[in-house]
Amino acid sequence: MKIIVTGGAGFIGSAVVRHIIENTVDQVLVLDSLTYAGNLASLKTVNKDSRFSFSKTDITDKAAVMEQINAFQPDVIMHLAAESHVDRSIDGPTDFIHTNIIGTFTLLEAARNFYDKLPASKQAQFRFHHISTDEVYGDLEGTTDLFTEETPYAPSSPYSASKASSDHLVRAWHRTYGLPVVITNCSNNYGPYHFPEKLIPLVILNALAGKALPVYGNGQQIRDWLYVEDHARALYLVATQAEIGETYNIGGHNEKKNIEVVEAICHLLDELQPADKKYSDLITYVNDRPGHDLRYAIDAEKIHADLGWKPIETFESGLRKTVEWYLNNNEWVNDVKSGAYMSWVEKNYEGRK
Numbered sequence: 005m006k007i008i009v010t011g012g013a014g015f016i017g018s019a020v021v022r023h024i025i026e027n028t029v030d031q032v033l034v035l036d037s038l039t040y041a042g043n044l045a046s047l048k049t050v051n052k053d054s055r056f057s058f059s060k061t062d063i064t065d066k067a068a069v070m071e072q073i074n075a076f077q078p079d080v081i082m083h084l085a086a087e088s089h090v091d092r093s094i095d096g097p098t099d100f101i102h103t104n105i106i107g108t109f110t111l112l113e114a115a116r117n118f119y120d121k122l123p124a125s126k127q128a129q130f131r132f133h134h135i136s137t138d139e140v141y142g143d144l145e146g147t148t149d150l151f152t153e154e155t156p157y158a159p160s161s162p163y164s165a166s167k168a169s170s171d172h173l174v175r176a177w178h179r180t181y182g183l184p185v186v187i188t189n190c191s192n193n194y195g196p197y198h199f200p201e202k203l204i205p206l207v208i209l210n211a212l213a214g215k216a217l218p219v220y221g222n223g224q225q226i227r228d229w230l231y232v233e234d235h236a237r238a239l240y241l242v243a244t245q246a247e248i249g250e251t252y253n254i255g256g257h258n259e260k261k262n263i264e265v266v267e268a269i270c271h272l273l274d275e276l277q278p279a280d281k282k283y284s285d286l287i288t289y290v291n292d293r294p295g296h297d298l299r300y301a302i303d304a305e306k307i308h309a310d311l312g313w314k315p316i317e318t319f320e321s322g323l324r325k326t327v328e329w330y331l332n333n334n335e336w337v338n339d340v341k342s343g344a345y346m347s348w349v350e351k352n353y354e355g356r357k
């Protein structure tokens with residue numbers, strides 16, 4: 005198969021590309037505009053493979069997207085390109101509206117134009133897979149409920165509202181124009197190549213640098229953590245095997261309070277890279293995120309029942325692999341710690357003290 009992966013230089017996109025190149029005979033074309041979050045170094049292990057290609061393309065540029073799609077003739081488009089960080093969306097929502105909504109609209113129109121001209125045999129094979137988040141469902145505060153595929157949308161942040169909008173566009177293009185789509189909504193990912201503005205890599209790298217470990221509010225907020233390679237496996241299964249029009253929730257069955265996550269990282273670092281003091285001494289409670297969702301948790305039973313997927317990593321095994329990866333990959337870490345990382349992450353921390 006020929007698969008286009010938008011956002012393939014990002015955290016999850018690069019895991020999807022590595023998964024496809026390493027485990028299948030498929031060809032991949034990455035379309036990525038290389039924002040601060042996109043990094044070609046995350047594709048270093050696969051970029052010499054003849055089945056891999058890359059184009060620096062902005063998904064909001066319809067002519068450029070059409071040109072790439074027509075030249076590559078994909079069987080599947082996996083759409084991951086997005087602005088993805090909640091705190092940045094609060095700081096400045098414009099890029100989120102532009103990329104996540106206008107970008108998805110542009111890609112849908114380009115895909116529709118391409119699909120409509122395909123012969124029937126190729127149309128039967130074609131899929132547009134939209135990758136989304138559990139944050140579209142909003143906050144599960146004060147309940148023991150889990151998000152199912154039927155949970156009504158109630159996004160809280162500019163990020164989740166923009167992702168919710170994009171999900172609605174994708175469903176509308178299926179119903180109105182017959183575009184063959186599948187959608188997935190996943191919980192918080194963690195693992196190698198994660199940009200250190202998100203909680204887990206930020207805490208690992210700040211701890212190693214002896215800097216404060218910022219915990220928003222009281223640290224009691226709950227996320228359902230999934231190891232990124234488990235997500236990549238699930239995405240490939242859905243893109244290649246799901247029925248047209250289906251939605252799948254993907255999650256790790258790993259509900260953890262933020263403070264538990266931070267403490268678990270500190271314990272691992274105490275063991276793997278002991279310092280003079282315990283890393284947990286660096287934990288610093290800071291001002292909360294506005295509109296902060298208190299709890300997310302996924303019911304991933306449908307993807308298990310229909311496609312046989314379940315996560316391989318436990319939170320303990322995945323977190324250990326992640327911490328070890330950051331300890332052993334200084335080149336990648338030093339690369340992302342320059343420029344955009346230092347300026348925005350440090351500004352965010354200063355603003356919360």
Ligand code: NAD
Pocket residue numbers: 010011012013014015016017035036037038039040041042043061062063064083084085086087088089103107135136137138167189190191192193194199
């Ligand atoms: P990321 O921020 O690490 O990567 C996003 C990628 O998209 C980057 O390579 C960036 O350069 C690219 N990009 C941004 N704007 C673009 C544009 N206009 N044109 C082309 N490329 C552009 O994000 P991620 O964590 O890998 O998330 C990937 C997708 O998965 C997103 O759609 C996100 O909403 C979704 N998701 C993420 C998580 C998570 O925990 N990280 C969980 C569920 C769903």
Ligand code: TYD
Pocket residue numbers: 089090091192201202203204206218219220221225226227262293
């Ligand atoms: P994050 O990794 O930004 O993912 P999301 O907001 O998409 O869930 O944050 C995960 C949780 O960690 C979230 O509840 C906010 C919290 N958090 C902190 O407490 N400190 C931090 O420095 C960051 C980045 C996040």
